[in-house]
Amino acid sequence: MSKNEVWVYIEQNEGKIADVSLELLGKATQLADKLKVKVGAVLLGSQIKNLCKTVFSYGADTVYINEDANLKYYTTLPYARVVVDLVKKYQPQIVLYGATTTGRDLAPRITSELKTGLTADCTNLQIGDYSAKDKEYKDILYQIRPAFGGNIIATIVCPDHKPQMATVREGVMKMNEPDSKRTGDIIEHKAEISKDLLITEIVKRFQQEKTVNLKAANIIVSGGIGVGSKDNFDLIIKLAHTIGAEVGASRAAVDAGFVSKDHQVGQTGTTVRPKLYIAIGISGSVQHMAGMSESSRIIAINTDPRAPIFQIAHYGIVGDLNEVLPKFIEVYKSLKK
Numbered sequence: 001m002s003k004n005e006v007w008v009y010i011e012q013n014e015g016k017i018a019d020v021s022l023e024l025l026g027k028a029t030q031l032a033d034k035l036k037v038k039v040g041a042v043l044l045g046s047q048i049k050n051l052c053k054t055v056f057s058y059g060a061d062t063v064y065i066n067e068d069a070n071l072k073y074y075t076t077l078p079y080a081r082v083v084v085d086l087v088k089k090y091q092p093q094i095v096l097y098g099a100t101t102t103g104r105d106l107a108p109r110i111t112s113e114l115k116t117g118l119t120a121d122c123t124n125l126q127i128g129d130y131s132a133k134d135k136e137y138k139d140i141l142y143q144i145r146p147a148f149g150g151n152i153i154a155t156i157v158c159p160d161h162k163p164q165m166a167t168v169r170e171g172v173m174k175m176n177e178p179d180s181k182r183t184g185d186i187i188e189h190k191a192e193i194s195k196d197l198l199i200t201e202i203v204k205r206f207q208q209e210k211t212v213n214l215k216a217a218n219i220i221v222s223g224g225i226g227v228g229s230k231d232n233f234d235l236i237i238k239l240a241h242t243i244g245a246e247v248g249a250s251r252a253a254v255d256a257g258f259v260s261k262d263h264q265v266g267q268t269g270t271t272v273r274p275k276l277y278i279a280i281g282i283s284g285s286v287q288h289m290a291g292m293s294e295s296s297r298i299i300a301i302n303t304d305p306r307a308p309i310f311q312i313a314h315y316g317i318v319g320d321l322n323e324v325l326p327k328f329i330e331v332y333k334s335l336k337k
Contacts, residue, residue: 005040005062006032007092007163009083010055011102012045013074017054019215020098020170025059027125027173028096032061034127035139040064040092044082046072052186057178064090066189070198073205074102077197080109085191087114092163094141096125099167107167117158119143119166123267123290130157140164146267146290171215171271171291212262214246214270219278222248222265222292225256226281226302227321233258235325236280242329248272250288253281266291280321284309301325 006028011018028039041060043051045067052063066082083106087095095110097103099121111118124144130137137159143166147154158164214220221240227233233253240247248265249258265272267287277295282288284300284307292298293312300313301324310316317324 003091004035004093005038005090006035007040007042007064007087007095008060009095009097009103009106010041010043010051010063011098011100012043012048012051015048015051017051018098018100018170019175020100020103020168022054022058023170023173023175024096024098024168025055026176027168028094029059029176031094031125031127031141035093037093038062040090042083042086042095044068044071044079046070049186053180054178056182056184057180059176059182060184062185062187064187064189066191068190068193070193073202074106075198075200075202076105076109077199078193079106080113081193081197082189082191083110084113086189087163089189090187095163095165097165097167099169103167107165111165114161114163116161116163116165117156119145119156119158121145121267122166122168123172125166125168130159132159135159141166146286169267169271171273174273210262212246214248214263214265214272217246217272217274219243219245219276220248220265220272220274220292220295221245221278221280222250222263222282223253223258223280224250224282224288225252226283226304227253227258228281230256230258232281232321235321239278239325239329243332245276245278248277248292250282250285279309279313280325282309283307284311 008024008028010021032039038061040062041055043065097107122145126142128142140159141164143156223233223236249263254261254264267290271291273294275296278299280301298313299315300309301317305318
């Protein structure tokens with residue numbers, strides 16, 4: 001295979017591919033088109049070759065697969081060794097990982113071994129040029145992410161070391177529509193996994209599925225710290241249930257114990273793009289707006305007319321939620337009769 005491909009590490013768990021990996025294949029396709037190279041995908045595990053078809057359908061041109069019984073479940077050392085071997089052999093110019101628990105564990109290990117750079121929690125990736133100390137760099141990866149508590153947007157480059165690597169949060173990149181007709185090359189790799197890499201043993205696995213699916217919701221009703229109390233937040237839950245919406249929240253509302261972290265929207269929560277987003281008692285911090293600003297329609301309800309959320313809202317209501325929300329519920333129920 002040719003060098004300089006754009007790679008995506010495909011995270012899978014018991015044969016289910018993580019959404020963030022499929023989202024990254026969409027972004028990798030854009031970057032590869034700009035660079036006029038192919039998209040590669042790294043797929044590790046045991047008895048996972050059947051997943052290649054899905055990976056191709058979302059944009060990969062080549063799948064580098066390593067099947068081994070020792071890779072059935074993710075453990076750091078053997079997975080890192082295999083990816084490092086693949087990178088050294090095929091020399092991609094960019095490698096992208098999901099900013100998941102696994103990605104945040106794996107990517108730094110690989111970075112350290114390869115002595116290259118890594119930017120964590122990127123919200124955008126672009127290709128561009130860069131100049132420094134009379135040197136010109138063409139077509140390098142712009143790794144873009146919020147910094148200093150979200151008060152600035154930093155663009156980070158790693159021009160002198162390859163591959164350029166970044167982790168990206170789930171929901172930030174738009175997933176391609178799958179094309180079942182797409183196919184590509186499967187490169188079967190067999191890395192040596194020595195006993196000294198198998199020092200960790202998985203004795204028991206416990207998984208708990210999320211009870212909230214914010215990413216798939218068409219309507220989200222979110223509450224912030226301005227709601228005032230857990231009792232008041234129950235009114236938001238009531239509105240959401242009435243109109244068939246998911247319940248969201250700002251980080252401040254989650255930290256205050258109004259609702260669980262699974263409901264958190266924003267830079268440190270879930271990035272969402274619903275058809276309708278109703279923000280109640282949310283002032284509109286940069287971190288929160290980064291996670292919901294691409295909603296098709298935004299309704300903001302706040303007692304403060306100067307709240308930043310009104311700057312991006314399509315419709316704004318200045319008022320107390322205890323007065324506004326019961327009217328919302330009453331009108332909706334009357335329309336359904």
